[in-house]
Amino acid sequence: MSSIPSKLDLSTFPTTYVLQAHVPVAELHDIEQHLIKSGAPLTYDICEARLVLGYISKPRRAKFELQAGNVRFKPIDALDPSDAASPDLEHKSPGIARTKRRKLQDTQTESTTDESTASEHEGSSTISSETETEVEVEAEPLSQLSIPQAPTSQTIDFSPPAELPYYPNGFANRVKVVNLQWLRDSVHLGDPQDIHDYLVYEAELLPSQSSSQTPKPPTAESVSVEVGPGAEGKIPVRSSTPRGIMDRAKAEAESKPEPRTYFSRASKRDRISTAAQHDFSNRSFASATSQNPRPQRTSLLHQTTSEHEEGVSGSLPPMPDWVSQKKVYSCERATPSNSPNDVFIAQLKEIRTARLLTDDRIGVRAYSTSIASLAAYPYQIQSTSEILALPGCDQKIAHLFYEWQTSPDHCIQAAKGIADDPVLKVLRLFYEIWGVGATTAREFYYARRWRDLDDIVEFGWNSLSRVQQIGVKYYNEFSLKLPRAEVEAIADVVKHHAQKVVDERIQCVKVGGYRRGKAESGDVDLILSHPEHSATAGLVDKIVRSLEQEGWITHTLTLNLTNTKRGQETLPYVTNTKGAGFDTLDKALVVWQAQSHPNEREVKNPNPHRRVDIIISPWRTVGCAVAGWTSDTTFQRDLRRYAKEVKGWKFDSSGVRERGSGKWIDLEGWADPRTRCKDPFEAEKRVFEGLGLQYREPWDRCTG
Numbered sequence: 001m002s003s004i005p006s007k008l009d010l011s012t013f014p015t016t017y018v019l020q021a022h023v024p025v026a027e028l029h030d031i032e033q034h035l036i037k038s039g040a041p042l043t044y045d046i047c048e049a050r051l052v053l054g055y056i057s058k059p060r061r062a063k064f065e066l067q068a069g070n071v072r073f074k075p076i077d078a079l080d081p082s083d084a085a086s087p088d089l090e091h092k093s094p095g096i097a098r099t100k101r102r103k104l105q106d107t108q109t110e111s112t113t114d115e116s117t118a119s120e121h122e123g124s125s126t127i128s129s130e131t132e133t134e135v136e137v138e139a140e141p142l143s144q145l146s147i148p149q150a151p152t153s154q155t156i157d158f159s160p161p162a163e164l165p166y167y168p169n170g171f172a173n174r175v176k177v178v179n180l181q182w183l184r185d186s187v188h189l190g191d192p193q194d195i196h197d198y199l200v201y202e203a204e205l206l207p208s209q210s211s212s213q214t215p216k217p218p219t220a221e222s223v224s225v226e227v228g229p230g231a232e233g234k235i236p237v238r239s240s241t242p243r244g245i246m247d248r249a250k251a252e253a254e255s256k257p258e259p260r261t262y263f264s265r266a267s268k269r270d271r272i273s274t275a276a277q278h279d280f281s282n283r284s285f286a287s288a289t290s291q292n293p294r295p296q297r298t299s300l301l302h303q304t305t306s307e308h309e310e311g312v313s314g315s316l317p318p319m320p321d322w323v324s325q326k327k328v329y330s331c332e333r334a335t336p337s338n339s340p341n342d343v344f345i346a347q348l349k350e351i352r353t354a355r356l357l358t359d360d361r362i363g364v365r366a367y368s369t370s371i372a373s374l375a376a377y378p379y380q381i382q383s384t385s386e387i388l389a390l391p392g393c394d395q396k397i398a399h400l401f402y403e404w405q406t407s408p409d410h411c412i413q414a415a416k417g418i419a420d421d422p423v424l425k426v427l428r429l430f431y432e433i434w435g436v437g438a439t440t441a442r443e444f445y446y447a448r449r450w451r452d453l454d455d456i457v458e459f460g461w462n463s464l465s466r467v468q469q470i471g472v473k474y475y476n477e478f479s480l481k482l483p484r485a486e487v488e489a490i491a492d493v494v495k496h497h498a499q500k501v502v503d504e505r506i507q508c509v510k511v512g513g514y515r516r517g518k519a520e521s522g523d524v525d526l527i528l529s530h531p532e533h534s535a536t537a538g539l540v541d542k543i544v545r546s547l548e549q550e551g552w553i554t555h556t557l558t559l560n561l562t563n564t565k566r567g568q569e570t571l572p573y574v575t576n577t578k579g580a581g582f583d584t585l586d587k588a589l590v591v592w593q594a595q596s597h598p599n600e601r602e603v604k605n606p607n608p609h610r611r612v613d614i615i616i617s618p619w620r621t622v623g624c625a626v627a628g629w630t631s632d633t634t635f636q637r638d639l640r641r642y643a644k645e646v647k648g649w650k651f652d653s654s655g656v657r658e659r660g661s662g663k664w665i666d667l668e669g670w671a672d673p674r675t676r677c678k679d680p681f682e683a684e685k686r687v688f689e690g691l692g693l694q695y696r697e698p699w700d701r702c703t704g
């Protein structure tokens with residue numbers, strides 16, 4: 001737009017504001033210059049504006065921007081349609097044809113990502129980096145950028161200001177949100193186009209809450225500001241005249257731009273977290289800390305005499321040993337997939353998800369512990385006394401159970417609003433993109449101000465990592481569940497190719513939800529191993545290449561050879577790898593598509609894309625890998641806690657080490673060739689035995 005000479009006259013238009021969302025800084029300055037040259041009265045306070053320009057096509061988004069700018073308004077019924085884009089905007093745009101909005105479904109057929117299946121370098125991550133690297137992040141404000149601070153001069157006219165002539169369409173007591181294409185077309189044609197052809201939203205302005213009933217008109221003066229050397233024209237700006245020298249000095253000081261502040265990525269995350277806590281401070285599902293800086297203790301439950309006598313008389317069912325012995329680790333008890341308290345647990349899981357999305361990590365861990373304990377309890381809970389007897393359940397959970405039990409619809413108030421909360425809906429949508437965690441989802445919402453997948457595709461596609469682009473591209477397909485038969489078919493193909501590149505002694509174990517007995521899985525997790533120690537070094541790369549050649553793998557998201565590079569040794573106790581996490585084995589995270597018609601390459605493959613994780617474990621520690629990757633999240637976490645707090649060991653999917661000396665603990669009998677395990681399942685049982693735990697079948701590790 002900057003190369004087009006401006007012959008436009010917008011001096012009769014009302015005060016105009018340009019939305020910053022989705023507009024690059026360079027383009028924003030370009031737009032401002034065109035408005036300045038055209039004589040438009042530009043403002044940097046949206047509350048003063050009657051005409052708002054922005055890259056917006058939906059009324060819902062327009063309303064959000066007005067609300068975010070603290071504009072008080074009420075919708076005009078005739079112009080408050082559903083979230084569909086304005087018909088005028090879509091079909092009546094004169095002049096230059098509008099650039100079509102890039103829809104999510106279009107990306108399914110476009111070559112928007114690198115379709116090659118070349119392996120990623122080691123260390124690539126499935127989510128964006130969360131390191132503390134210093135990056136230049138401009139300290140908000142979210143308000144408009146200031147006019148370029150070139151040398152300025154002011155010419156003050158003390159005559160009374162003339163009334164601003166308004167555009168004939170009428171802006172009295174109204175604000176109109178118009179797509180920026182209007183300005184582009186108007187500049188191109190040299191004449192203001194009809195705003196209604198580009199109108200997205202219109203609302204009636206309400207008086208400010210702080211204004212009195214009979215406000216005194218401010219003493220005003222007509223001010224013209226020249227913007228920078230060589231700038232054409234002047235901006236008409238309405239201004240109040242300071243009465244005294246001190247007032248003038250104060251006004252001049254306030255008009256100076258704030259110095260830019262740069263924040264580290266950690267500081268930026270803290271700001272986003274603060275914004276999230278502010279958003280959810282009054283929600284029923286929010287933590288007490290976010291609602292009140294000084295949270296009160298949970299009040300004690302009132303217990304009637306009959307309830308007390310019932311507890312004393314022993315009419316409660318006999319408590320399991322893990323309850324009476326106060327065993328706090330979920331790996332010390334059996335937790336089946338189906339619990340008699342599943343309905344109550346489901347609502348606790350909803351609250352836990354809300355806590356995760358709103359950055360309440362302590363709350364997430366606390367709810368996970370309580371849910372695991374409730375899921376292991378073999379009886380249907382009848383009273384709060386049973387809740388309080390369970391390890392990991394406190395007064396808070398007892399209160400929630402009492403509320404659930406006594407409510408007519410068996411619903412916890414804190415869980416009621418979660419499904420319909422508009423912010424949580426968007427955060428959950430972003431969180432479910434493969435390659436986007438809860439932290440990145442909050443960044444998308446609060447820092448980048450995206451509200452749906454179309455926003456990501458249209459305004460942020462190039463800023464996404466390759467993994468995130470693929471996650472968005474195949475969002476709908478990745479959301480589809482895999483039946484057990486399909487998991488088995490994928491495992492057979494992977495095992496066949498592994499045997500082809502090594503030999504027939506390759507072992508393949510289907511882990512994850514499949515091994516715990518789930519009818520459907522979100523993805524496929526496979527662990528491969530070989531009795532020969534050298535056979536597993538670099539094996540994952542060979543398997544991926546073989547599968548790529550036949551077209552089973554369409555994208556390799558991550559390929560790590562971490563374990564191979566350290567000689568397939570157990571992760572050292574003191575490691576230089578920051579954030580090594582639970583798993584440091586060689587692995588490939590890939591996108592899979594079944595080849596039902598391999599001889600018909602010209603026909604588009606109708607099979608959905610699937611997520612498959614191929615993990616390689618050396619035989620000497622395969623039991624640790626199978627135990628970790630099979631168990632549910634809380635069970636796996638408690639395995640590590642138990643090893644640390646009870647045994648003084650560090651448990652990792654690559655093996656176990658003593659925390660004091662760093663010595664490797666051989667739980668699987670690898671040192672003596674005569675005692676080595678025959679298969680991964682025997683090795684897994686030896687891991688439980690070595691930890692001093694009773695072996696739990698995979699379907700008894702469903703901690704939720």
